[in-house]
Amino acid sequence: MRKTVTSMALALIMSLLFLFSPQQGTASDEFIFGLLMVGPSNDHGWSQAHFEAGKEIEKHIPGSRMIYIDKVNPADRPGVTVPFLVDDLVSKGARLIIGNSDDMTDGIREAAMLHPDVKFIHISGDDALNPKSPENLSNLMGKMEYGQMIAGFAAAMTTTTGKIGYLGPLINDETKRLAAACFLGARYAWTSVLKKDPADLSFKVSWIGFWFNIPGVTSDPTQVAKNFFDSGADVVISGIDTTEALIVADQKKKEGAAVAAIPYDFQGSCNAAPNACLGVPYFNWVPGYTHFISKAIADSWKKEWLWLGPEWTDMNNSMTSSIGFQIGKALSGEIQAQLATFVKGLGDGSISLFSGPLNFQDKSVFLKKGEIATDMQIWNLPQLLEGMEGASQ
8 A cells, every 4th residue: 555646745735835825814814614523622542633633723724713522422412413513513603624533424424415615524434435425525534554554563573472452443444454454564573573473473353332432332441451461462552542451551561561552543642651652653634634724715625535644754744744653662672673664664665564465354365466455445444354353343
C-alpha cells in the first residue's frame, strides 16, 4: 500500500498556503465549523484527537471557530439522531459539519441531503466514492494501517513470551484491516528481524463491542486487558479509543510484571502511564481539516474521498503528517533504532506488508505470491488473516 499522491500533496500544500494567507479572517467573515464526536472530548483517544485538531484550526485559520457536541452515541444520548444535532449546529451558524464516527454514516448522509448549502466531512466512511452521494459530502481518513504496522513491530520486538494481545472495538472492515496491519508488523519483526518461527508468535484479538466501554453493553476493556496479561501476553496493543490497556499494564508493571502496552489514536495517550508505554500510533487531523475547511472558505469545495498517510520524512510533523507514531518511555533504545529502520522501509517501499502470499483466516487466498493489495482490497478487508486468533464476524 503506497501513496501515489503527487496531486494530493500539491493540494495540501495549496491548502497550507491558503491557511496562512493574510487576506482572510476578519470578524465580519467568521467561518463556523461544527464537530460531532462519538466520545467525550477529553477521552485521551479518538475524539480528543479530533477536538484538539479543531482547536489548532482555530489558531491557524483566521476567522474560523469551532462549535461541537461530544458523546454522540446511543448510550450517552439515547434516541438523539445525527440530523437533529446537525440542525442544532447549523442553527448556530455552522457552515461545515464534521462527523467523526463510522456509526454516523447514515445520519451524516441524511443531514447532508437536508442541508445542501452546508459542507460535510464524514470521518472513516466512503460515501464520496458513490457518484450518487450528495455533492456536499466528503470523506476523510488517515492510513492508520501504517501506524498499526509500527505498533505491531514494536510489540513483537519487545515481547519475551511471544504472546501479543490486541484489544479491539467492534468488528467492521476498518477494525479488521487495522488489526491485520498490526499483525503484519508483528510478524515481520518476529520472522524477518528476530528470525523466529512464525508458529511461535501468538497474536490474539478480543473485541469488546464498541469503541469504548459502555457498562452493560460492551465487554469491560479493563477486564479484557487483565485477561490478556493473566494468560501470558506481555504486550497488549489497543485498538479502542480509551487507555484501559495501558492503565492495566501500568498496574501489572508496578506489581513486578515485565509487561507493556501500546494505546491508540491520540498523541498524548502515553501520558496516562508513561512507564508502561512502548509508544502510540496516532491520528493528526490538522492536514485533512485544513484541506477541506480552506476549500469551503474559498468556495472551491468538491466532493472527495481522502485517505491520507504519514509524511515519511517527518511522521510527527503536526502540519503535514496525518499519521504519526510517538515513541514511548518503555521502548528500549536498541528497539527504537530497529524501529527507525522499519519505518524507513515502509516509507521507501522496500517493506510492503500487504503483499502475497497472504491467506485469510479461513485459509482462502487473499493475495498470491508477488501480488500487492490495492487500497480498496485493504479498505474492504473481509476477514482477519491466517495466523491471527479472534473473530472475523
